[in-house]
Structures are given as C-alpha cells and as structure tokens.
Amino acid sequence: MMITKKWVTLFCLSLLLFATACSGGASDKPASSGEASENEGDSSGKIELRMTWWGSQTRHDLTTKVIQLFEEKHPGITIKPEYSGWDGYFDKLTTQVAGSNAPDIIQMDYAFLTDFARRGALLDLTPFAESKELRTEDHDQSMITAGSIDDKLYAITLGVNAPGVIYDATVFQELGIEEPQESWTWKDFGDIATKIAAAKGEGFYGSADISGTTNMFEVFIRQSGKGLFDGGTMTATSEELQQWFDMWSALRENGGVTTAEITASTTNALETRPISLGTAAMDFAWSNQLLTFQQVNKNQDHKLGIQVLPHGVGEKQIGEYLKPGQFLSGYGKTKHPKEVAMFIDFMVNDPEATAILGSERGVPVNSSIREQMQPTLPEAEQTIFQFIDTVSKNSSEIDPPYPQGFAEVDTSFKSASEQIAFGQGNTPDVIAQFIEGAKATLGSSQ
C-alpha cells in the first residue's frame, strides 16, 4: 500500500512537470483554423480565419477596418489579423507553410507567386471564379493573367501599381528646378540629382541610391527590349550591368545620390527613406506608396509628386509597366476555402470595403469600383489615379512572374551593389561574380 501511495504522488508530480514543460509551447499557439473546423458542420459554430499581410501602419488600420466590416456582415466568421512590415514577411510565411500552419488568407507578392503556387501552398481559386462566388468580370484581364500560374487562378490583384520616381515638389520649387517631365531620361535624372545636391549642400542628396533594387533595374533592362528573365535564365548582360552600376557610382561620387553607408542603413520601411527624413528630393517607389510617403514625411507641408522612371538612351520599348501591387491568395490547406473566397471577393468587389481601402494598395482592380471612386478622392489619390492613367497609355506588357530562385538572385544583386558602393573589388569582377552566381542559382532551381 505504501508503494501505491508513493506511486500516485510520483505520478502526479511528474504529470505536473510534464504539463508545465509542455504549456510553454502550447500556450502561444494561436487558436488555429484546424480547431475551428471541428464544428464546421454545426451552423452555429463560428468559423475563424487568419489573414496575413505586410505594409505600413496606414495599411494596417485600413485593413483592420475592412475586416470589422466583413465580420459585421457575416456574424458567423471572425478574421484574425497577423500583419507586419515587408522585411521578414516571406521568411515567416514560408516557415508557417512548412509547418502546415499558414494563415487562411494571404497577401501575396508577384515576385513570390510562382514559388508558392507551383509548390502547392496556394488555394486554386478557379472554381470560385467560375461559380461567381468570387466575381472577376470587372477585373482587368491582364491582372487575371498575372494572378494565374499554369492556367489556374491563384491570386486576385488588390491594386494596380506602376513603378515611378517620387519627388519632393516643394524642394524642386524652392530651388527653381523644373519638375521631372514624362519624357525625361536617365541623363536628366542624373543632372537633376546632381544639381539638387549641389544647391542644398552637404547632408542633402538628389535621390536615394537604388542601384541595388532589382525591380528598378528590371525597368532599365526592359528599355532594351527584353525582360530581366527569360524562362529560367537572366538576360541582363555584363555590359548592361556595368552601365547601370557606373551610372550610380558617378552619382555617388558627385553627391547626387546617398552615400554607401546611408544606403546600407536604409530599409524598405518608407519611414526610413531619405525623402521621408527630409534628406533627399527623390526616391524610386511604387505608385501606391505615394500615399504613405506623403503621410510619413517629416516635412508635412511638402508636396510630393510622382513621375515615370527615366527613359533609356535609344530605348527599344518603354520600360514602365502596370503591375498587380499585391495579391490576395488563399492557403492551399485551408479548412474553409469557400469563406476564404468570400472574403477575397468582399475585399476587391464590395463598394463599402473598397471605399475604406482607397488606393493605399494601388488603384482598385475592379473597373466599376474605380469609376465610382474617382470623383470623391482626396488630392494625393487623384495623383496616383492620374499617374496610373499616364502609365496605362505608355507602357509595355508586364513580364511573367519571376522564376524560382529569384529571392536569392535579388539578395545577391543588392549585395553586388553594396560591394561596388563600398569599393570592395572592381565593378567588372563583382558583375562577373554576380552573373555566375545568378546562373548557378537559377539553374539549380529549375
């Protein structure tokens, strides 16, 4: 009997230990959709969906409002937001997908769409589009194409964007420099940047140095009449890379663009960009970002403008293109595909929801919504709509999504630009190394 008592005590004690040991891991786990699905058949059971996106504080606020509106209209569904900035967003998402614990609704990027769709991480939305649960008839065809991989619809465009140069119109005016024209060239850009830097003196730059930003370099390459990638290979030649990097090196030397150190400490967060801090007059960005740029600017009385990317010398085609800013996708293993489609439909087609979102993610993809919205827009958004109009008239077709392995090429492009900026190794060597690396990466990812 003694033994029994001892055993019981021991058993309880170890059970307690075990419980404490485990609770650490279990407690911080969000109530997953898997648990909610237990009572899926039960009509009174609440369905919980998780949604993830990246962006600025403005976007978080607006999106949260849309979620609230959706929950009001659909009392049976709750949506748990999981948002963050751009840095690290896809690292986290990949981890969640690997652990079969990804959010049900995912904000997706063009650059990663192929990777995720081909690997089965995304929900095929085709059936819902066919059954009209997800209405796409008013969406631009090019955006449907952009969201489709292997003829299946994996992503719905949230907003249409175009790359552009954001500039501080107030600074231009103050210095008596004419604002950039639609016809400007890379040479004009360089001249203007140099002029501004010289006029404003030390600590102020004409533009942020974006020599390491792959998708701006892409526009430069497109001006020579091809895409940056063709199938699984990179088409940029070493001469083109040399031209690009030399252009930026020259600008760095005469103070036209930010120094290597400042560039290295600048992140993708718009709040940290030199133009927002009031230390530069230009930056390269996506049209939808104009809104946030305006909001986070240190000098709130400054007016920002946007112009197309500078043209190439003797360019074969216009490099500028319309791009699906971000997509909404469903998670391939979601327990509630129907509700996911419902929410996506709500976010892009519902008049109230789209009114809340405005053009913070880009100009709405739904053309009838766009028409409804236009007259009521505030000034900054009018600028964006007009800019998209300009680009739609003069642009070339978007290239197919980036190939698998792009993330690694993107990283080494940035690293190559830093190497050149900090004077580590001569430019031709760095370029040769970059091309060799990109070849190996893209080759092995096929």
Next chain:
Amino acid sequence: MTTSQVSQARIERVTTRRVKRRYAHNGAALLFLAPWLVGLLFLTLGPMLVSLYISFTDYSILAAPSWVGLDNYTTMFTSDKLFTQSLKVTFTYVAVSVPVKLIFALLVALLLNKGIRGLGIYRTVYYIPTLLGGSVAIAMLWRKMLGGDGLLNSVLAMVGIKAPDWVANPKYALYSIVLLSVWQFGSSMIIFLAGLKQIPPEYDEASAVDGAGPLRRFFYITLPILSPVIFFNLVMQLITSFQSFTQAFVISNGSGGPVNSTLMYSLYLYKKGFSFFQMGYASAMAWVLVILIGVFTLLVFRSSKLWVHYEDGGKS
C-alpha cells in the same frame, strides 16, 4: 506438467518479479525523467534525425524532398562563396568576442570581489544586459545607438569627431555586434565571481607576506585556482558564439549586410532555408556547424590538460 515445465514457469516468475522489482526501483527515476525524455525524443533527437536525412536531399519546404546524396555538402565546400564568407565572419566573431568578453567579465568580477558595498546591486545591474541580451528590442536599440546619427555619433560630434555609421559600414558592422556581445558579459562574470569567492583569502595573504606583488599573486595564485571556471566559461561562450544569430539578424535587417560583412553562419543557414527555400542545404549546413562546434570544443578540452589546474590534481 513436466518438471522442466514447472521449473520453466518458476524461472519466468522469478524473472518477472526481478524485472518488476528493478522496474519499481528505476520507475521513480524514469517518471521524473519522463518530461525531459519526451522532450529529448520529440524535440531534439527526432528533429535531428529528420534534419540529417533532409541534409542529403533537395527540399524546397513546399514540395517533398528528393534525394541528392552528398550534393549539398560538395556545393558547400567547392562553389558556395557565401558559405566561405559566413565561415570567415563567424570565426572572426568567435575569435574576437569570446576572449574580449571573458577578459572583461573577469576584470569586472575581480573588481566586485574587492568587497565593495552594495555588491548585490552591482551584480544585478551588470547581469541585466545578459538577461535582455538575446532580445530583438535590445539589438534594435543597439542599431539606433550606433547608427549614423545615433547616440554615440552625436556624442562624438560634440567633440568634433565625424564618425562613420558603425552598423552600416562593412568595416565596422561586425565589431558593433561584437561590442553588443561583450556588453552581455554578465553570466560569465557571475560565474567568475562565484569562482573568486571560493579562493581562500589565506592563500593571498600568505603570499603577500612572502612579498609577492598584486600582479604576481594574480597570475600565480588567482588564475591557476580559477582555471577550471575559466575553462567552463570558455566552453560555454565558444558554443553560444558559434550559434549566434539574433544580433546579426536584427542589426543587418536580416540581410547579413552590408556586403555580407555580418553574414554569420546561422544567419546564412536561416536565409538558405527560409528565404531561399533550400531546406536540404540549410540542414547540411547545420550538421557542418554541429561538427565544427564539436571539433572546437574537443580542442579546448584537449588543451585543458595544459592549463587547467584542479586542486585535487584533476583526479576524480
């Protein structure tokens, strides 16, 4: 029932009883160990074995792994320049941060051992950075402090020195992380302090009477007696330094930049796995790291015979 059957049954009964008794004897221990054992099996050994398997495959996380044999390992040692770079960064980091941190920790411990008032407060204050150490918030604060127009440079500017952006310059970025690691000397210091408290003051007094100066007493008495503690701290710091990740991740915005100057081994491993979808390669790197740490720990253990002195002559 034949006699043989009877004896067979008896043997069985006795054996079961013996086993039972032995089980009862070990049972308590096993029960107490159970949480740890479960953790070991499912959270350590299991994942390790899976990772070993994955290291021989091409695994994109989202699709099933496909066997590639030793490919990942060969690529690593023959053609991956960033792998070499990450090794270089990590070795530099370990070689600089571990000795500097230990020396600093020892110096502070010696000061605190002087019997000052309010020892408890100082001990706590110095230990706090260690508690906060691994946190993302501190690394971000560090980045702000050492940044181009951060606190440090503002102070330097006041005395007319124009300093670089410490965290955004490839020449200094790694050393700003080293500095952050040295700042977290608390745990080593506490252990040193405990070690120093164990040294009987008579030794010191006796040699002082014999005319030994403070330096001599430190090198001939304090250090040798403290050597087992130094050895312990060295091994611990070596292992954690090889694995350091958070600081480099936060300070470089997850890029290991500028120009890969802070691309620590674990950071590159993480990027390979989670940013570039090459989990097989990342697993192979993890195993190389395990072996590397193993080899270095072994070397320290081997060398310990030459410099670690135990009061009982090392016989245990």
